[in-house]
Amino acid sequence: MSKPKVFEKPVGFRDYLPDAVKQLRAIEHKVLHCMEGWGYEQIVTPTMEFYDTVGVASATSDAKLFKLLNNRGTTMVLRSDMTTPIARVVSSLLKHESFPLRLSYHANVFRSIEEEAGRESEFFQTGVELVGDASAEADAEVVALAIASLKAAGVSQFKIAIGHVGFLNGLLEEALHGRLEDQAALKEMLISRNYVGYRELLNKLELEAELRQELMDLLRLRGGEEICQYALGVSSNETARQAIEHLCQIWDVLKAYGVCEHVLIDLTMVSDFSYYTGMTFEGYAADLGFPVVSGGRYDNLLTGFGRKAPATGFALKTTRILELVGNKQQEAGERLLIAYNEAGRIEALQAATEQRQQGKQVITSKVDEEQLWSELQAAAEAGGSFVYNGKSYSAVKCYGNKGASV
Amino acid sequence: MSGNEEQVLKVAMPKGRIYKQASNLFREAGIPIPIEYEDTRKLMIELPDAKMEFIMAKPVDVPTYVEYGVTDIGIVGKDVLMEENKDVYELLDLGIAKCRMSVIALPDWKPSIHPRVATKYPNVASAYFREQGQQVEVIKLNGSIELAPMIGLADRIVDMVETGQTLRENGLVEQTEIFSITSRLIANRVSYRMKNERIQSLCDRLQEALAARV
Numbered sequence: 001m002s003k004p005k006v007f008e009k010p011v012g013f014r015d016y017l018p019d020a021v022k023q024l025r026a027i028e029h030k031v032l033h034c035m036e037g038w039g040y041e042q043i044v045t046p047t048m049e050f051y052d053t054v055g056v057a058s059a060t061s062d063a064k065l066f067k068l069l070n071n072r073g074t075t076m077v078l079r080s081d082m083t084t085p086i087a088r089v090v091s092s093l094l095k096h097e098s099f100p101l102r103l104s105y106h107a108n109v110f111r112s113i114e115e116e117a118g119r120e121s122e123f124f125q126t127g128v129e130l131v132g133d134a135s136a137e138a139d140a141e142v143v144a145l146a147i148a149s150l151k152a153a154g155v156s157q158f159k160i161a162i163g164h165v166g167f168l169n170g171l172l173e174e175a176l177h178g179r180l181e182d183q184a185a186l187k188e189m190l191i192s193r194n195y196v197g198y199r200e201l202l203n204k205l206e207l208e209a210e211l212r213q214e215l216m217d218l219l220r221l222r223g224g225e226e227i228c229q230y231a232l233g234v235s236s237n238e239t240a241r242q243a244i245e246h247l248c249q250i251w252d253v254l255k256a257y258g259v260c261e262h263v264l265i266d267l268t269m270v271s272d273f274s275y276y277t278g279m280t281f282e283g284y285a286a287d288l289g290f291p292v293v294s295g296g297r298y299d300n301l302l303t304g305f306g307r308k309a310p311a312t313g314f315a316l317k318t319t320r321i322l323e324l325v326g327n328k329q330q331e332a333g334e335r336l337l338i339a340y341n342e343a344g345r346i347e348a349l350q351a352a353t354e355q356r357q358q359g360k361q362v363i364t365s366k367v368d369e370e371q372l373w374s375e376l377q378a379a380a381e382a383g384g385s386f387v388y389n390g391k392s393y394s395a396v397k398c399y400g401n402k403g404a405s406v
Numbered sequence: 407m408s409g410n411e412e413q414v415l416k417v418a419m420p421k422g423r424i425y426k427q428a429s430n431l432f433r434e435a436g437i438p439i440p441i442e443y444e445d446t447r448k449l450m451i452e453l454p455d456a457k458m459e460f461i462m463a464k465p466v467d468v469p470t471y472v473e474y475g476v477t478d479i480g481i482v483g484k485d486v487l488m489e490e491n492k493d494v495y496e497l498l499d500l501g502i503a504k505c506r507m508s509v510i511a512l513p514d515w516k517p518s519i520h521p522r523v524a525t526k527y528p529n530v531a532s533a534y535f536r537e538q539g540q541q542v543e544v545i546k547l548n549g550s551i552e553l554a555p556m557i558g559l560a561d562r563i564v565d566m567v568e569t570g571q572t573l574r575e576n577g578l579v580e581q582t583e584i585f586s587i588t589s590r591l592i593a594n595r596v597s598y599r600m601k602n603e604r605i606q607s608l609c610d611r612l613q614e615a616l617a618a619r620v
Contacts, residue, residue, distance in 0.1 A: 159599055159600055161599050193493070193494065193495040193496060193595070194496045195495065195496055195497050195498070196496045196497070196498065196499045196590060197496065199499075200499075220606070222602065264599070264602075266599070282599075284595070284596040284599045284600055285596070286600055288475065288596060289473065289474045289475015289476070289594055289595070289596055289597075290475065290595065290596065291595065291596065
């Protein structure tokens, strides 16, 4: 590769300019505030972790992890999600804290992209983890909070699809008892969203006609409450039945939260995040081609860090939400210009301090040139907004000799 | 959302060869697509009767439009899907534009020390030969792939074969079929959920039309 030009940066990484940052911070603030209202406390973890601990435990494929060596030659990773580092903290520093734990975060995470431009290697996630509660109540709380967070962020039209990995696992085990390779192949088709391939494979496999039809029908199992009722009758497998019962319970709790209008049940949903063990969900907003939130239950992840505990959570893709709601015109804040010359400096800077204490944005400028000074004085007398050095100000004040303060 | 049935469905249609067959299939499924757009140069076509909007795209770009969600669904050949590897739902095999992806060579082909393969589909070709345990150098060409073995740029090519007419005329033979190709209905991840009823009912109608064809 040739040497990069001075303004270049690595593919997949972005600069955020003041306007974007303002909006990003606003979203972050609103969402974290919402999460705080539900009793979730913020946590910060390091950007870099050991490959052998967090790197291996995370669901990000090896090829997508950013790996580097530290000064001792140990392999490190840039965190690819926040769930795994939080599992580490809960099992170590928070080992003696009693469950349930409610934690929230806003952080940048890193995943190396494959080829396309436009995909980001570093992006922001805002999310929560609810650790130590295996109930449907906990899963529903997390889904309801995801809905509240999306609303807080300003996303108006969205849907959350909920599924359960147990249903598919149970159904496959029932139909293809012990044929793990066939099961994995079918699952792989669903993960890669290749329904044509899934049907072709089903037709090729040796199966009872009835079971084959059941597995075909799986592709249509999405909708509201009725799907749960229907699915209960489909499989006699214990794992599948438990999964559906758990989903039904979650639905009931969500009904009590009054958010069912945003939720649909989708039993075809298989997450490519391998650590999920139970309910999983994904959120979609109108006018955006990619999901804005994803989450689910991961009851085995903490065991790997030495503290066995059930857990559930989600991450909002804050950068995508910015894309969605960020383009709305921001109201220009009040900005005051205080101009002064030698004689008025003390008075000017004191006035600036006072205004700032009152919460105003104040920019000070020492003006030596006579014509500009008189222009500014005229503007101050006239009142109203004024453009100075390419920036507009809602008011101007002048301190100094020749007319002094206004 | 209850207003789903009223929403316009944006469809990325492949320009040219496949368009005609695809729009025929749509009509057989009872979707009112006027015949007059067969040779149009318009890039966006509103179809208020069908509550659809067609975006006329170059076939290889169809998965891109769908992945980014600028169109809800699209129609594209399996060859493009295999080559582009985009994150979209592959919902339905439409059974149209049937052909196959094959390895092609001159009749007197013998394995060489440094084999070279020319193709329009470098990802498909690399993956295939990797799986076969063969090390080959893949050369990307944009058209007239058949030329490559004839003038000695490569000893084999990987390309789409429909009738085999071009191969025969140029004295080439098909060695192995890699996979068979038909057009597929694909959907964006978000649209598939946000406009699920619309897309599902379209799928069902197309499936019925396909069943009636057999």
